[in-house]
Amino acid sequence: MSLIFNISRADFLNGLASLQNVTGKKGNIAILSNILIESQTDSLLLTATDLEIGIRNSLPAEILSPGTITLPAKKLFEIVRESGADQIHIEILENNWAKISADSTDYKLAGMPSEEYPAFPEYDEKNLATLASDRIKDLIDKTIFSVAQEGESQFNLTGVLVEKDISDGKNMLRMVSSDGHRLSLCETNVESDLSGLKMEKIILIPRKGMQEIRKFTEGTPNIQIAFEEKQAVIKTDNSIIVVRLMNGDFPDYKNIINMIKKEKFIELNRIQFMNSMKKMNLFTEDRYNAVQFNIKPNKLTLSSQSTDIGSAKDEIAITYDDTPLKLGFNGKYFVESMQVMSSDTIKAYINSEESPCMIQGDDDPGFISIIMPMKI
Numbered sequence: 429m430s431l432i433f434n435i436s437r438a439d440f441l442n443g444l445a446s447l448q449n450v451t452g453k454k455g456n457i458a459i460l461s462n463i464l465i466e467s468q469t470d471s472l473l474l475t476a477t478d479l480e481i482g483i484r485n486s487l488p489a490e491i492l493s494p495g496t497i498t499l500p501a502k503k504l505f506e507i508v509r510e511s512g513a514d515q516i517h518i519e520i521l522e523n524n525w526a527k528i529s530a531d532s533t534d535y536k537l538a539g540m541p542s543e544e545y546p547a548f549p550e551y552d553e554k555n556l557a558t559l560a561s562d563r564i565k566d567l568i569d570k571t572i573f574s575v576a577q578e579g580e581s582q583f584n585l586t587g588v589l590v591e592k593d594i595s596d597g598k599n600m601l602r603m604v605s606s607d608g609h610r611l612s613l614c615e616t617n618v619e620s621d622l623s624g625l626k627m628e629k630i631i632l633i634p635r636k637g638m639q640e641i642r643k644f645t646e647g648t649p650n651i652q653i654a655f656e657e658k659q660a661v662i663k664t665d666n667s668i669i670v671v672r673l674m675n676g677d678f679p680d681y682k683n684i685i686n687m688i689k690k691e692k693f694i695e696l697n698r699i700q701f702m703n704s705m706k707k708m709n710l711f712t713e714d715r716y717n718a719v720q721f722n723i724k725p726n727k728l729t730l731s732s733q734s735t736d737i738g739s740a741k742d743e744i745a746i747t748y749d750d751t752p753l754k755l756g757f758n759g760k761y762f763v764e765s766m767q768v769m770s771s772d773t774i775k776a777y778i779n780s781e782e783s784p785c786m787i788q789g790d791d792d793p794g795f796i797s798i799i800m801p802m803k804i
Contacts, residue, residue: 430520431467431495435487437508437516437530443485444505446643446667447476449636450483451501462498464545467491475548476501481637482548482670496542499526507535549670551661555654557625559601561645563616564653567603568642570614570795573764575635576607584676588638590631590655592622599623602794604681610761611681615794630678631655637671644669684798688786693777694723695747698789701774702766704742708732709759711740719759720804723778724752732759755781756804762787765797 444463451461455478464475472489475482497520508516511530519527524539568588576585585606593600593615599622602615633641641662644651652663660671708719711732722729728746733739755778766774771789778785787797 430493431465431497432493432519433467433472433489433491434515434517435472435489437511437513439487440516441508443474443487444501444508446485447474447483447501448505449640450476450478450481453478459498459540459544461500462540463501464496464498464542466496467494477546479546480634480672481640483640484548484668486666495520497524497526497539498542498545499537499539503537549659551654551656551659551670555626555656556652556661556663557620557622557654558650558652559618559620561648561651563618564651565642565645567601567614567616568638570768571603571605571612572635572638573768574607574610574612575605584632584674584678587632587634587674589678590633592625592627594622606679606681609758609800611684611798613681613796625655627655632674632678633660633671634674640669641671685796688777688784688798689779690777692750692779693775694728695773695775696728696744698766698769698771698774700744702763704730704744705759705762707742708740709763711738712759716802717758717760718756718802718804721755721757723748725749753778753781756802757785757799758802761799769795
């Protein structure tokens, strides 16, 4: 028997949209640009994989005849998106062709047999721990922006380090990222008991996997998560994502944090500082985004210049009563850190003219941003 089903356009569109990033990568295996469609009693399973990330969605549907097929993810998504119909009818014909009917429009789309599709990774349900989605979302938002780009680093910096810390009756979950020039750390105390969450090795999740996990935290109060030998598993009521973990070590971030003595600091308004830095970035060289900091008692002067277009300068009132300092930093790094924070007032700890800057705010508990200085 061949697969025949009816499905709500809205449900189908949402299910297909969530798979597009996984199927969009061009590769040598043609079937990976398809999604696997499988019938259940009163639902469809949609599966997509690029062999690094696997996503499976369950969607309510009227199954008229059970079966399986793989169809091109992008073209199927475009067909459903452009359709004005409330319902989509799909019928699988001979030689893996699909007839798609939406109101008065019929399409024929070439598919491939489901037997050729890679198997979805197996996982152990007993390993899953329930966590609040908003906590995971906050951890990802405050670390993913400082992950190294592919090919930029010889270390495993193209992913996010995930750790748990159970002590003094607290269940702490921590994420850390660095691109070698800056470091972001965010930790949060979760209400769930993390003792059953297995984390027996270094957990490094690649950037793309983290981006997909971030999407899973939208629209649901809780997610289930597990870390197995080679994969991270994240599950909601109707969806599951399996991400292959990275191998190797992560730099000793604790040593970097401990190097910064929290003695000298400037205190300033986050929004004012961020807006000023955006102005400075208009006149920086694109590659380094160099901004000069001239710190004096109660005054911070920011300046930048581009040999081609000109220069910019701004002064900000700060709280500072120590010796003057003159440093250079990448202005883009400060803007990206400020954007994920909530605190009205922040503290920037700077020991000397050659030391990194550590940023913290009272309304961003558990968050640390460290930015290395640069010579100007």
